[in-house]
Amino acid sequence: MSKAYDSMSKDELENELKVVQKKYDEYKALGLKLDMSRGKPAPAQIELSLPMMDVLNSSSDYMSIVDTRNYGIADGIPEAKKLIADILEVDPSEVIVCGNSSLNIMFDVVSKAMNKGIMGETPWGKQSKVKFLCPVPGYDRHFAILQYFGIEMINVPMKEDGPDMDMVEEYVNNDSEVKGIWCVPKYANPTGISYSDEVVKRFAALKPAAKDFRIFWDNAYCIHDFYEDNQDKILPILSECKKQGNDDLVYMFCSTSKVTFPGAGIAALATSEANVKDYMSQLKWQTIGFDKINMLRHARFFGDVNGVKKHMMKHAALIRPKFEIVLKTLEKELGGLGIGKWTNPIGGYFISFDSLDGCAKEIVKTAKEAGVVMTGAGATYPYGKDPKDSNIRIAPTYPTEEELQKACDLFAVCVKLVSLKKLLAK
């Protein structure tokens, strides 16, 4: 085990800095060009879904309850609703299958709440103030939607098993200006943790001060497990809400972007039948229907939810070794140094790294100067402002294993370099 930096003398730190600086300069000279910034499937993962492109051709039968090639059905074909319902553990009547992007649906739900209000309540855009709770660190694109609409964001710390529920309850149950909270309940972005049963139950039992408060439950990684026999399980929030008489409390989102093809998958909203009705009453002005051929393609390819889960294990076989590379490298290079902590998820797309306070921006910058792009420091916080400047999101999926190893080695060097400078400047 290496000696922790904070137990080193100034001389030891300075010697270590020389060694690390030399290593960094050597990496820089390599002219690397690597990207660990976004949760993007690798080309090999994309290949897994190629057989789906043979499911429909010019001789296929395109009939669902209607001809999927013509107009009609704004809320998705039954085959696709059933598939999504089984993935999310809800009833098909609680599902609207939309276009290719769950982000787009989330934006649209917020947009509708702003413009028309939820279930007849005053539109958020006409209320004097609208606030959202944002568990941090979280997903930058969630925060961006709120920032776009001028919704105030309140940081809520993430704990080992979900957001700080004392704080969530305090805000939601007392402040009628609080209208929503972003959640990524399973393999959260970026921490990779999953919500405990207790957390889900406390969510379901909220007594919001605002009638138009909703939980925005982005179940982006609901089936994105790494292991067949070691998976996080989260309670189905919709059922839990019903048990509490809170039927309409939650909007769930998911997509097949990281199941089949990012950009050419299907995405869905799942929520109570009353919320479905409220949403559809507005959606009908906006579209005659989404791409039903692509829905049919997905439904036929997978057959049922077991087909999806089997397919996800193929992804797992490609992703797992990459997470192992990152975790092993972090442990080997930084373990015991006391200059970083990181999460060890068993699913999802991210590892969350916390550096010494005030170092994250500099680490990301230093890595970039040597050719390794990380998610921008601060991106995991509303307004891009990480109050401690310590969180860095690591996205291991896209690079090859060889590239990833190099990127991680360099990243560890950058963490050391910036931490040493920080400690020496004290």
Place this chain on the structure above:
Amino acid sequence: MSKAYDSMSKDELENELKVVQKKYDEYKALGLKLDMSRGKPAPAQIELSLPMMDVLNSSSDYMSIVDTRNYGIADGIPEAKKLIADILEVDPSEVIVCGNSSLNIMFDVVSKAMNKGIMGETPWGKQSKVKFLCPVPGYDRHFAILQYFGIEMINVPMKEDGPDMDMVEEYVNNDSEVKGIWCVPKYANPTGISYSDEVVKRFAALKPAAKDFRIFWDNAYCIHDFYEDNQDKILPILSECKKQGNDDLVYMFCSTSKVTFPGAGIAALATSEANVKDYMSQLKWQTIGFDKINMLRHARFFGDVNGVKKHMMKHAALIRPKFEIVLKTLEKELGGLGIGKWTNPIGGYFISFDSLDGCAKEIVKTAKEAGVVMTGAGATYPYGKDPKDSNIRIAPTYPTEEELQKACDLFAVCVKLVSLKKLLAK
């Protein structure tokens, strides 16, 4: 030639009524179930695009400037931009290729103007009043978007060659609350007329009182001609606007919904580069990208704009006979009676029928009671209110020729029946 109803005596009218009523009752007894309500391609038209479903399979090359199967490119792949640009006679840099629905894009453009404003102007939603000009009769879904957002609609009469431009200029150039106008410039919905060069030029030369006024140019039927050698040509509005120094005046919309598959086509926004930039600065919060695989499928299937035009002639061969059935039947059954006028378009999806004042609703109702569904009377006017209650939209494409003949025969009977009752009640 039949005798005009308004030159008949009361006795003659009453005798005619008996004959017509008997015919109507006979039709009613047939228990027809026919639909002439929506501009929906017939199954035979859908079949025309089936070969497109063989363009991409599991062995295909999916590379554009990026892998179309993965994330990236929010504004569409170059191949699709080029195709749309050539259809709309604009530059690819002036095109954003989106999802499957141009209606969705129109809704989104209005939504963005409401929430964030156009090019830094005050959001429409925060201005005391926002008005749109609506050439009438027009497209019900255009009006529905405005109604959804609470935008006031002002009727502008359609003439033989486009909207009443004196009225348009008067409003747009003097009233800063007027922010937009809906146009379907070629084979308009529902009249089927196309804008003359003079009309397009006067549009391009508008001097709007509002900086954030835009022309919403829904070029839905831009390539939907019935004949190879007899086509309406409209001036390219974007070039005309540039000549007038009005570069940013127009948003154009189109889709392949009635070219390939309704619901599984591609749709686009075309506008000045400055407008593109303004729109993309907002779109980026909403989506990571649209379905690039479907864009590639379309681009590869057609090759270029000539491929599209060739394909459209196959549609024409199926649609033309249907329009002929309607027009021949109207002429044969109603010609010279003085109880209806109708348009005779050479492209598009609709024939517009004007009954005697105060008869449209009753005609549609009477037809429905005998099993023939027409577009709801009034639908072609904002708020569903046709001030004269005379306009009926006829959509001949979906039924088979045999069905269509029956539906038209019945429609003519209904027009006679309702008109006779109206004349007798005077």
